[in-house]
Amino acid sequence: PAERAAELAELVGDRAGAWDRAGLLPPDLLRGLGADGLLCAEVPVEHGGLGWTSLDNGELTAATGALCSSLRSVQTSQGMAAWTVQRLAGPAQRGEYLRRLTGGELAAVGFSEPHAGSDLMSMSTTVRPDGDSVVVDGHKVWVTAAHYADLLVVFGRYTEGGGAVVVVPVGTPGVRIERVADPLGCRAAGHAAVVLDSVRVPASAVLGAGAGLGLLVSSALAYGRKSVAWGCVGILRACRDAAARHAATREQFGRPLAEHQLVARHLATLVTGEQVATRLCEHASRCWDSGSPESVIATLLAKNESARRAAEGAAAAVQVLASAGAQDGHVVARAFRDAKLMEIIEGSTEMCELLLAEHVVRGVR
Ligand code: FAD
Missing domain, CATH: 1.10.540.10 (Acyl-CoA dehydrogenase/oxidase, N-terminal domain)
Structure with a gap:
């Protein structure tokens, strides 16, 4: 690696x-x-x-x-x-x-809908079998990478009961992709709405038809959470390095910023955040690699804490650089906007907290 x-x-x-x-x-x-x-x-x-x-x-x-x-x-x-x-x-x-x-085609994954964000169980996209094909109708929003994708992995309700995942090539008639204009962060990630209007694909494009929708969604989200958590470790490392470099070289009141204790505190926030996030991510990945049942909760913890620490750390980095980092395109300015979004995606901070609380209560029942 x-x-x-x-x-x-x-x-x-x-x-x-x-x-x-x-x-x-x-x-x-x-x-x-x-x-x-x-x-x-x-x-x-x-x-x-x-x-x-x-x-x-x-x-x-x-x-x-x-x-x-x-x-x-x-x-x-x-x-x-x-x-x-x-x-x-x-x-x-x-x-x-x-x-x-693995051959160069790109994919995007669609769960969210205009009226189904945190509450994905209320999604209304349908997958209807029709002979040897299925027909997909729905509206997905904020689908990361949809602008670049060849294949759309779409989650919906199977009209025969349960849920279904369909792999839809973007060129299929009835697929419309509309980019999200001016997102707050991750601005080059190709977020888009995906409208599916009577989209017909072969039945062989359906995965997991009839399985519980919750099960289908949580399986995909588990990977997403783990990946976002590690991405946050990267944000923290970039911010830590930029802030440390600046604090070591920029002088105010006759000494480097790093020697002013209130500035040093921001550096401590960054190094602590990076270390905590790294350890939680390593633990989650080790659980994942060993097939441990602890993997679900370890992943949730890693995602929630890494996203929170990245948002906090990026804000601290902007504070250390002040005007030097307050410009569009600067690594810490970009991190500040990107990190905030990490607290929203793949289960917002609130949804992660609810799941963590549910886990601890289940443990004492
Ligand atoms: P809402 O669900 O409306 O929530 C609004 C606020 O209320 C949030 O703070 C939430 O935490 C809180 N809230 C909601 N319910 C509760 C509750 N019961 N208790 C406490 N608090 C609650 N979706 C995809 O399908 N595929 C993607 O690739 C994808 N990429 C994304 C990338 C970005 C940058 C963004 C911003 C979004 C992306 N999304 C994607 C959508 C994302 O998954 C949703 O934005 C997210 O699930 C939150 O849903 P919402 O925005 O509708 O907020």
């Missing part, structure tokens, strides 16, 4: 700020990384992937997050799509889709 992270750093260079301002990642770069397997590195080797552990992929995700949260968002979506296929697909579907996802 360290070698691949170094290659990635070279590929990205100092362009992340410009991508953010333009609201666009270079599609060739995305396809290249996808074809190298780096957008979903945990896919097994027999399916064209790199077969990395969650821990190794986590370190790569942190490295991506430190460089560019938009790129890391695309990586999270692709990994979540691949994980959904791994978990839910039959052998033939698994072989086909994983080859495509």
Whole structure:
């Protein structure tokens, strides 16, 4: 992972700020990384992937997050799509889709709808079997990477009962993709609304038809949470380094900022946040790699705490740099906007807290 992270750093260079301002990642770069397997590195080797552990992929995700949260968002979506296929697909579907996802095609995952955000069980997208095909109708919102995607992994209700996940090629008649204008952060991540109007795909594109919708959603979200948590570790590392560099070199009142104790406190916040987030992510990934039942709660903890620490740490970094970091395109300004969004996605802070509380209460009943 360290070698691949170094290659990635070279590929990205100092362009992340410009991508953010333009609201666009270079599609060739995305396809290249996808074809190298780096957008979903945990896919097994027999399916064209790199077969990395969650821990190794986590370190790569942190490295991506430190460089560019938009790129890391695309990586999270692709990994979540691949994980959904791994978990839910039959052998033939698994072989086909994983080859495509490790061969340069890009995917986005749609759960959220205009009236179903935190409460995903109220989603109204339908998947209706019709002969040897299914018809999908629905409206998904804020789908990360949809602007770049070849394949849309869409969650909905199976009209015969339960839920279903459908892999919809973007070119299918009835699919409309409308970009989210001017998002607060991760501005090059290609967020878009996806409208599905009587979209017909072969029945072989359906994964997990009839399984509980909650089960389908939570399986995909678990991967997403883990990936976002590692991305937050990256945000914290980038902010820690930028703040430390600035505090060590900029002088006010005749000494470096770092020697003013109230400034030093911000540096302590950053290093503590980075360490706490890293340890929680490592624990979650180790649980994931060993198939531990603790994995669900460890992932939830890692996501919630890493997102909170990243938002707090990015704000501290902006404070340390002050006017030097208060400009669009600066690494800490970008981190400040990106980190806030991490507290909203893949289960908001409030939803994570509710689930953590539910877990602790269940333990004493
Ligand atoms: P709401 O559900 O309306 O919640 C509003 C506020 O109320 C939040 O603070 C929430 O925590 C709180 N709240 C809601 N219910 C409760 C409760 N019971 N108790 C306490 N507090 C509560 N969706 C996708 O499907 N695919 C994607 O790839 C994707 N990417 C995204 C990327 C970004 C940058 C963003 C901003 C969103 C993305 N989303 C995506 C959507 C995201 O999953 C939702 O925004 C998120 O689930 C919250 O839903 P909501 O925005 O509708 O807020």
